[in-house]
Amino acid sequence: MLDMAETRESFAGRLRTLRKQNNMSQTELGQRAGLHYTHIGRFERGASRPGGDTLKRLADALGVSSDYLLEGSVEAAAKAKFTDRELLQQFQEVERLSEDDKHVIKTLLDAFLTKRQLQVLAR
Numbered sequence: 001m002l003d004m005a006e007t008r009e010s011f012a013g014r015l016r017t018l019r020k021q022n023n024m025s026q027t028e029l030g031q032r033a034g035l036h037y038t039h040i041g042r043f044e045r046g047a048s049r050p051g052g053d054t055l056k057r058l059a060d061a062l063g064v065s066s067d068y069l070l071e072g073s074v075e076a077a078a079k080a081k082f083t084d085r086e087l088l089q090q091f092q093e094v095e096r097l098s099e100d101d102k103h104v105i106k107t108l109l110d111a112f113l114t115k116r117q118l119q120v121l122a123r
């Protein structure tokens with residue numbers, strides 16, 4: 001089992017890595033998560049850990065699950081076994097859309113999958 005210092009470093013490293021992968025400054029991540037950039041710096045240095053609500057806002061701003069941010073497991077990152085990372089990223093971007101836009105995407109996916117199933121049945 002990891003001790004508290006190792007857990008803090010892992011969380012801090014994941015937070016920093018994800019922020020950089022999303023091309024965000026500490027200030028921008030703070031704005032998206034509703035936090036001051038100094039909090040982001042403290043989290044990334046391992047000087048403090050976010051509470052539950054703050055953790056959720058950070059995870060949402062970074063497009064990952066809270067579990068992934070804390071634990072780093074691949075299963076928690078996607079909550080599904082996506083092997084296509086580009087598709088996973090696209091679904092994460094869809095999560096940020098309005099409910100109306102999400103409905104359009106779901107309708108398009110449903111239509112495509114239904115058509116595909118009919119093609120398979122017709123063979």
